Amino acid sequence: MILSVNNIHKSYGNEEVLKGVSFDIHNSEIVALVGPNGSGKSTLLNIINNLLPANKGKVTILGRSNKDPEIFRKISFMQDNTVLYDYLSGYDHLQFIGDLQGITKKHIFETAERIGIDGYLNKKVGHYSLGMKQHLLLAMALINKPELMILDEPLNGLDPTSAIKIRELLLELAEQGTAILLSSHNLSEIDKVTSDILFLKNGTLIQEDLSAHKQVWYEIKVMDVDVEITRFILSEANITTKFEGNRLYICLKNENLQYIFGILKLHNIVVLDIEKKILGTEERYKKIFFSSGTFS
Structure with a gap:
């Protein structure tokens, strides 16, 4: 087990921010933590890294308590750029960590080159752009x-x-054996690195069927006059559909798309457009955080 978060509760005064959050990361995989502002994401990450105490619950990292200082030689936590010092250079920041972790100057420069910050490593951080700070x-x-x-x-900035x-670096690191837990608002980028999403809503994790994202949906647009007829015909054929306006959504499991087209053609249903959907x-975010959505 790489990370085990067990029944974490956290309150600020009378406001309960986290309400029994539990999850595990078993392997070198990429897991995303997603939720709106104020949902408790940063609080949870700070508790995992022992920067905030939980009111209740336990965090275990690589078989040890997250309160064990030795564990921080084997993990890292990338926070926002408020932890950087404007009057220090990029190299100063890396050297400080290197001195604490016993890292050679050679490895510092290798890491800087790998990330692409070697060209401005000796520049003071106060002169960095937002993107440069993210790279550091x-x-x-x-x-x-x-x-x-x-x-x-x-990916901010x-x-x-x-x-x-x-993104390619994260995928490479996971392939090489590093487990990654990331928080991001960039939903399209998340899709490109992982399908394992932890949705945090009102202080609790939303449990969902992770196999659902692998289902292939087809969005089929029909003439407005054909909607109710189409719904009835496909229902009679035991084909599950979802409708929004004159668009129907079919999740293909055992159903064959040509078979469905054959049924529609047989009943003179006019298909205006078809689009493959994943x-x-x-879409998963909309389903969880909004009252209605395409797949709700």
């Missing part, structure tokens, strides 16, 4: 070769080219 934060999280990386908004490179993070 990621280098700081990577430098100790962690078995578990916890990343808070790692990155241009498309940088986002692609960081139930991605945005």
